[in-house]
Amino acid sequence: MTIDTVILDIEGTICPISFVKSVLFPYFVKQLPTTLNTIQFPLNLNINDTNSNQASIVQTLSKLPLSVTTSSESTYNYLKGLVDNDVKDPVLKALQGLIWKQGYESGEIKSPVYPDSIDFIEKFPKREANCKIYIYSSGSINAQKLLFSHVDNGTGIAMDLNPQLSGYFDITTAGFKQEASSYTKIIDQIDKKDNEKSVLFLSDYINEVNAAIESGMNSYVVIREGNTPIPDKELASHKIIYSLSELNL
Structure with a gap:
């Protein structure tokens, strides 16, 4: 799918x-x-x-x-x-x-979003009319919107990525990120209840990935420099990416 x-x-x-x-x-x-x-x-x-x-x-x-x-x-x-x-x-x-x-x-704070992530967020929603990107973070939705409206893209002028995003979820609207029920709630809210496999969740935290998979959606582990190392035995059964540019969607 x-x-x-x-x-x-x-x-x-x-x-x-x-x-x-x-x-x-x-x-x-x-x-x-x-x-x-x-x-x-x-x-x-x-x-x-x-x-x-x-x-x-x-x-x-x-x-x-x-x-x-x-x-x-x-x-x-x-x-x-x-x-x-x-x-x-x-x-x-x-x-x-x-x-x-x-x-x-x-101007004291600018968001250092990875270049590959900026590129993906800008391009993926334009591929097809039904291609959408959502954000799910433990930070509040207001904080999420602030982060994406002040992205440092290297030009010195803050970049706003919010227009490319279809929605946001936090612990008050979906639940805690290590619980499968939170992802089930998101599936319901984005009208994917009978189409879970068309949804992909990306996270650096394997417990969140496991919870997302348990809900029925796809989920990959993202490994970045500076992240807490994950034991190989825990990664063995998971799809791993090191950059959003690796996504072939």
């Missing part, structure tokens, strides 16, 4: 794994105290300008346990702990996206 739908992981698949751990996470932790110091604690949810980024941050913080938002210090310590332990918390992910937005818009 011909593959006409590709779902892409981000970190370690289409951009270096170091971008998240060495750029995005540190930027968030660095900016967090300044951001929290502009907010009144206990939280005031009656901010008139509901469109402001600060209002969005306050609304997001209000979803944290009340016991950790008694002060800026306690809130910082709680969030820093989540980051340090790489906890896939939806509130943290939403807050990260809001703070990263400031960095992207100021």
Whole structure:
């Protein structure tokens, strides 16, 4: 069956794994105290300008346990702990996206998407009318859109790849990435319930690949420089690629 739908992981698949751990996470932790110091604690949810980024941050913080938002210090310590332990918390992910937005818009952050990935994202949707690309990441959908709207293509001017993408999924809309049920949910949402084999998911994390395969879709392991090595015995039964240019779709 011909593959006409590709779902892409981000970190370690289409951009270096170091971008998240060495750029995005540190930027968030660095900016967090300044951001929290502009907010009144206990939280005031009656901010008139509901469109402001600060209002969005306050609304997001209000979803944290009340016991950790008694002060800026306690809130910082709680969030820093989540980051340090790489906890896939939806509130943290939403807050990260809001703070990263400031960095992207100021030009401090640009997304180092691999050239082969840029090329694939630009060309695959144009092959046939039904060829589509989706994104599935543990980062919030807002953070995903920010990443793809500020791609560093080497020209010095940020490139926007969002127009080539048909949709986005995160842990709030699909579920956790190591669970087969999450991929089943995506299959349903993109109307591929009876056509799972026309869908391909790409990831550097073998547990995610296994979960995707269990749901009925195809899935390949992507190996990039700097990724955590995967034992050969675990890779033996999987299709492996080192670049999206290897895809013959």
